[in-house]
Amino acid sequence: MRIEQAVADRLHLAREFSGCRLDCSHGFEVIKSHILNFYDEVRVHDKESLSTLKPEDLYALYRDLDEVAHLEVGDRLAGLILEDVEIKRALHTIRSCYSAFFDYHEIHLARDLLNSQSPWSALKSFPLYPRYRALIKNQVKAANLSLGDTLAFLGCGPLPITSILLGRIYGIGSVGLDSDPRAIEIARECVKHLHLEDRVSIVEGDESGLEGIEWDVVLVAALAEPKKRIFQEIRSVLRKRGPRKVCYRTYSGMRAVLYRPVQPGDVEGFRKVREIAPRGKVNNTIVVLELKEDGRDI
Structure with a gap:
């Protein structure tokens, strides 16, 4: 369910942002809303609870944030977003989640690799x-x-x-x-x-x-x-x-x-x-x- 919802949210973000000029106010509000929604979702977690998530759910969380990070925005708009007071308050938690993703997801992948008779195939199957x-x-x-x-x-x-x-x-x-x-x-x-x-x-x-x-x-x-x-x-x-x-x-x-x-x-x-x-x-x-x-x- 978590993965299906994540996909739906990313499609919604893409539709909302499409056609918006690089520095438009609408783009700012769309991205801000998505970042703060992500913050509301991950702030209930700590490192221990993140470590208990299934690899697919952990990766779905990552993809939610990743989609925002790769939106094609201008430097001015990116600066406005990252300097917004509400977003700045949320960034520490968001970035901690991003760091934890690599801590745990790489451990999951390493275990898959070590348990595989074809470790290079296992490595190449890593989504990233x-x-x-x-x-x-x-x-x-x-x-x-x-x-x-x-x-x-x-x-x-x-x-x-x-x-x-x-x-x-x-x-x-x-x-x-x-x-x-x-x-x-x-x-x-x-x-x-x-x-x-x-x-x-x-x-x-x-x-x-x-x-x-x-x-x-x-x-x-x-x-x-x-x-x-x-x-x-x-x-x-x-x-x-x-x-x-x-x-x-x-x-x-x-x-x-x-x-x-x-x-x-x-x-x-x-x-x-x-x-x-x-x-x-x-x-x-x-x-x-x-x-x-x-x-x-x-």
Whole structure:
């Protein structure tokens, strides 16, 4: 019932928004109403109750929010929506739900993968798999990754799809880091089940672990926190080791309803050298940084 209602709501949203000019007041009211209705639905949940939802119901919740995030609105309208007082009050809860979706849905998928005799088929059946393929393609392009490079991925989670696809499709090695012991255990099992141990290693730890491993490029996951501390540590490591490529994933436009974007203060001491905006249903903007010569913002 939950899934059927979610589909009906998304169709209603599409009809309501269709034909509306990018910055019209009607569009603002349509989107605001949908966001606040979503907030009313998810605020009764906490992480524990979300973890008990069936995978299909959890994904239906995600799709409700995802449809809003991918509406084609102008920058002005997106800014007005995200700065609305009522919406701003709801954003913490909404973004917590989005984060919890990945925590739990990836665990469900990892279990399916580990129980499958055809793990690659199980992975490709993941509804978001095409998005990951497109995102990784953007990642390789943005960081100019090539054979011989090693990517350090901060916040790899229980199913390190970035590392898995880099190794499988592009032959690029990576080290996934995560501070959650359960996520690390599951991630290692997935890598082993996919026979990628020669290209992907998983390490328990946060950004402080960067100093003890070899890497050419570091990638900060969109949901990795706290961002300011992470980039401060990366800056410290680069001062000791010399220049390295630094990348992060963030959210822009209406997609910023999904999760708090990286703020300028988070990346103090770096300068932006490249940015690739998402296209289609991809969520993340990819940004490449370099350390400023004096290590400070100016």
